Every structure is written in C-alpha cells, then in structure tokens.
Amino acid sequence: MSVERRRKRQRRVFTVLLGMSFLLVLYILRIAWLQFAPAAPVMTSRASTQLKAESVAQRERGLVLDTGRGDFYDKSGLAITGETYKALAVFPLQQKARTGAPKELTKLADALGVSENALGGWMRGLKEASFWRSANERLPHKLTERQLGMINKLHVNGVRVLPYRNRYPEAFDPKHVIGYTSQHPELLRSDYSERLEAKSMKLTDQTGGSGLERSLDQLLQGVGATSVSYFTNGADEPLHGLDLRLTGPNNPYYPLKITTTLNLPIQNRLEKYIDKNGLKEGAVVVLDAATGDIVSMISRPKLVVSRIGVEGTDSANHAIRAAVPGSIFKLVTEAAALEAGMTNEGESFFCGGNYGRYGLHCWKRGGHGTVTLQEALAGSCNVAFATIAERLSARQLTIAADQLGLARQVGWTSEHAFQPLGKPLKQLQDEEAGAVFAVVPSMRDGGQLAQTGIGQRDVRMSPLQAANLMVTLLHQGVVHELRLVSEIHYGNGQLLTKLPRQLAPSPYGQISLHTAQTLLRGMEAVVAYGTGRSINEGRWSVAGKSGTAQVILGGHERINHWFVGYGPVQSPRYAVAVLAENRTPGLSNKATVLFRGVMDILAEDEG
Numbered sequence: 001m002s003v004e005r006r007r008k009r010q011r012r013v014f015t016v017l018l019g020m021s022f023l024l025v026l027y028i029l030r031i032a033w034l035q036f037a038p039a040a041p042v043m044t045s046r047a048s049t050q051l052k053a054e055s056v057a058q059r060e061r062g063l064v065l066d067t068g069r070g071d072f073y074d075k076s077g078l079a080i081t082g083e084t085y086k087a088l089a090v091f092p093l094q095q096k097a098r099t100g101a102p103k104e105l106t107k108l109a110d111a112l113g114v115s116e117n118a119l120g121g122w123m124r125g126l127k128e129a130s131f132w133r134s135a136n137e138r139l140p141h142k143l144t145e146r147q148l149g150m151i152n153k154l155h156v157n158g159v160r161v162l163p164y165r166n167r168y169p170e171a172f173d174p175k176h177v178i179g180y181t182s183q184h185p186e187l188l189r190s191d192y193s194e195r196l197e198a199k200s201m202k203l204t205d206q207t208g209g210s211g212l213e214r215s216l217d218q219l220l221q222g223v224g225a226t227s228v229s230y231f232t233n234g235a236d237e238p239l240h241g242l243d244l245r246l247t248g249p250n251n252p253y254y255p256l257k258i259t260t261t262l263n264l265p266i267q268n269r270l271e272k273y274i275d276k277n278g279l280k281e282g283a284v285v286v287l288d289a290a291t292g293d294i295v296s297m298i299s300r301p302k303l304v305v306s307r308i309g310v311e312g313t314d315s316a317n318h319a320i321r322a323a324v325p326g327s328i329f330k331l332v333t334e335a336a337a338l339e340a341g342m343t344n345e346g347e348s349f350f351c352g353g354n355y356g357r358y359g360l361h362c363w364k365r366g367g368h369g370t371v372t373l374q375e376a377l378a379g380s381c382n383v384a385f386a387t388i389a390e391r392l393s394a395r396q397l398t399i400a401a402d403q404l405g406l407a408r409q410v411g412w413t414s415e416h417a418f419q420p421l422g423k424p425l426k427q428l429q430d431e432e433a434g435a436v437f438a439v440v441p442s443m444r445d446g447g448q449l450a451q452t453g454i455g456q457r458d459v460r461m462s463p464l465q466a467a468n469l470m471v472t473l474l475h476q477g478v479v480h481e482l483r484l485v486s487e488i489h490y491g492n493g494q495l496l497t498k499l500p501r502q503l504a505p506s507p508y509g510q511i512s513l514h515t516a517q518t519l520l521r522g523m524e525a526v527v528a529y530g531t532g533r534s535i536n537e538g539r540w541s542v543a544g545k546s547g548t549a550q551v552i553l554g555g556h557e558r559i560n561h562w563f564v565g566y567g568p569v570q571s572p573r574y575a576v577a578v579l580a581e582n583r584t585p586g587l588s589n590k591a592t593v594l595f596r597g598v599m600d601i602l603a604e605d606e607g
Ligand SMILES: [Zn+2]
Pocket: 351, 353, 362, 363, 364, 367, 368, 369, 380, 381, 382, 383, 384
C-alpha cells in the first residue's frame, strides 16, 4: 500500500467515526429531552398547579402608584398634568386573614360613606390589589382630611393609605392640545417593537393617543412605574399576611418635565368663556404676537377621554384641522394682487350685488356700490374680490398663500433628528396643511379663480394658520414656525434641551412691507366701519377680518363663521383666530362676538 493510499483510508475511517460520534451525541440529547421535557398536554390541571406551587413558591404582584410618565407644565411652571393624592389601597387576602377585626371594617365603611356589606363584598371579590373608588368615581377616591383622620386610626388587614399619582387632575378639562393616553396596541407595535420584544413593555401599556401626549410619547414614557409589590403563593392566592415592598426605577432623571408655551390660567378662562357662550363646534387659537408661541388652543366638541367616538365629543383638534375659510382668504387675494401689481389702494370697484358670472353674488343685497380697495376689504365685498382674483393666475394665488404661511404646515418641527428621540420632532403631529387648490389647475378657469379668491371651492385653512397669518402681517411678512413646547427638563430640574424659536420662510420669499401695511390698515377698517364694527368697543382696540363660509355637511348647507385679528392695535400683544363651525345659515357671525370676548379676557389678564 502506498503512503498515499494509506493516508486516504485513515482519513475515511476518521470521517466515519466522527459521523458516528455525532449521531451518538444526537441520540443522547434526544433521550435527555424525552426525560426532562415537560409533558404538559397529558398533565392534569391539579398536577400542573402542584408543579407551579413547587417551582414558584411566591410570586410578586404590583399595584401601580405612579406610571412614571413625564408631565406637562405651562410657561410659568404651573402643572398641567399630574397630581399626587392619598388613596385607599386594598390588597386581596385569604378569607381567614381578613377576619379578626369586624368593628374596624365597620369604621372603615363609615369613613368611606358606604355600607359595610358593600365594602366587605367588594374586598372579598378582589383578585388583585386595587384602589378603592365609589360607584360614580372613575379614578381612585381622593381621601379627604376627615377620612384620613378616621382611617389612620384603624388597623384593617390588607388595607393601606398610599400616595397615588393621577395624570389628569379633577380640575383638568381634557385639552386637545395636550391629548390623552390610552391603550393603543397598534401604536405600541409601530413605535416600541424593540421594547416589546425585550419585554420591558406590554401591549396593554398606555401610550399617547393624540396631541402632545402622542407627539412626545417616546420622551414621556420614562423608565418605568413605581409600584407596591405584594406576594402571592404559587397558586396565585394572596398570602395570609401582607408583605409590601415599594419598587420603582429610582432614577433622578425621570420622569421628564415638558415646558409648554401655554398660559394655563388664560387657557382655562377661555375654555369657560366659550362654553358659557355656546361654541359647540370650532376652535380658538391665541398666539403671542411678538413670537408666534402658542398661548392657548381650544377645540370643540370636547375631548372626553372615556367617551372617544361618542356623539357630542371629538378627539380631533379643530384648531389644527383645515376648514373652508371664506372671506378670511380675501387677505391672501389682496396680497397676491398687490404683489403682482394687479391692483392698488387707489383703485375703485363697483358692486351692484350680482357678479354676473358663475352664479356669484355679493353677500350684501343690492351691493356695496362704488368702493375703494380698503372699503372692499372692510365690507368684505365678493364682487370686488372675485374681480381681483380673476386678474391673477392660480400660481400667483398659490405663491402668495405660501409666502403668508398658508397651505403648508407651520407647527414647530426640528430641522434634523431631534437628539433625545433620534428622529425629527413635530410638535403638532396631526396638523393639517390646508390648500388653495385641491389640484393646481393646468387651464385657466375664471369661475374657479373667482370662487377661490373669496375663500370658497377648495380653499382650506386651519385656525392656527389663520392666527399665524396675523403674526406674519405684524412682522412685515416674516413667517414664524409655531411653538408649543419650549424646554424639556430632567426630573431633577436639569435642562435636557431647549426648543428654540424658528422661522418658516417661503421659498418664494416674503411679501413687501407695503403689502403687509396695506392689509393691516384694511383690517383696522374692518373694525372701524366694516363687517367688524359691532365689536368696535372694548378694552383694547382691535383689528381683524371676518369670514362666512358655506360648507355642505351631510347634503345640507352649513356655515363656518370666522374672525381673525389682533390687539391692541397700537402695540399688538396677541393674534387670535376664532372658528365657529357647522352653523345654521342666516345667523349673525358668532366668531366675531367670541373674538371680542376673547380679546377682553386677554386684556384683563394684562391688567
Ligand atoms: Zn359687494
């Protein structure tokens, strides 16, 4: 046998032996698996319980005292969300452990103002630790001083007074601008797949459903809940005694504190005011005229967290939802025509009431007669503005709108990935952009231009954008990005990040100072002698523009009432937009009256 052949044979033998060893290992593993694998399908339920009892003698359960979610503050540091109060925690105990102090239980029932039977029955039925609440309470009952005094003297097994962190205080009227939290498994799956996989989150965890609760959710989630742990035996029955332990992340940096630009006292006063004065559907936006910061934002119908989707409530924020603006848009038409040199302050128009084309009429029967450009704006003359719009191209109208911050989003958005999030941050995630034309027309269409020029047809604008239009004109055409959150702090007060003011310039540049001034004088005329003269009197002198827009809802004609303006005229402090939606045709402009009321409240606040 040659050396060569012997080597080959040795190699073959080695390969065969290696293969056999491998099979042997597999066989041993298989036997081991059969021996030790749990044979769950054939095990009886009692055997299963026994096994569980043997393997897990005790199991830890938790009652959440604080979810650890970050909170919101107004610009002066007033808490918008989050309050801690004392509540009654009741832990499930085995029957024999609960007995022994019947008189104490009677006293406890007395303190809570319920019958002993009802309280005892509820306690016996408990499967998990719970905070006590009365029949008509949604949240754990906030113990009064008197109740605390009575309860602190008692020693009822399995009953403790513990601090409970409630996210939405009783006095807190849910606000669309803040939003709400609830269970949203679909959002958790898209935003937190890694944390779900790592089991640091469950699909039943709460997450932001709208507003800032949603757009800042990843910052708000924090690092875990603080809870009171108690122990159950392997059969998941509570232990005889009660062994409590406080567990929590104990991290000084969390939960985070979000400082908004909102003025909470003003927001609350305005909410009361508009409810008292019957704004059922619509929005109010108040911006700081100097900075574009959002001072207040109100939407109706109300957000009722427990009744989302029920009639008479609405989770959508109408302040950032685009609606038909009607005559508010005449400001844009005028700006476009002034910029294009298609009209000037010296021009006069004649309105006989009927435009003579496209079935278009002036709202004023018999017409305005001969009017100057300023009088046409003050009187909101449809004939004059349809005439002006027909001189323009669709592109000229579109460009003017963009220059004025319309038909695009103006909410604060980080330019780059927002460092704490790892992606760009949009403060107003649900903001609608609005439009001038649904589709930019390829052919010139006089009827479309005329109707667009008076703010009908496809034109859409949100109250937020309408208020910002005032800020833009007051700043001679400089468009601001609107801020709702200004700073984020760690739990210990240390600054995490600032969200600085930003501008939102148009790629088409800005309107001229002259155009801005002409529009501002025009809006003063609206209140001095035009459609806004009914609100001429008040704490502050104001200027603005009214709008009455036709909309078709469910096949019926309805009206959107608008008023957008600023005050005081001499040194503007606030820009305000009021939208009253879905109104019966023929009623007087609700938004104009509310605008004056809002301005008076703002003036009062200024002292
Ligand atoms: Zn007219």
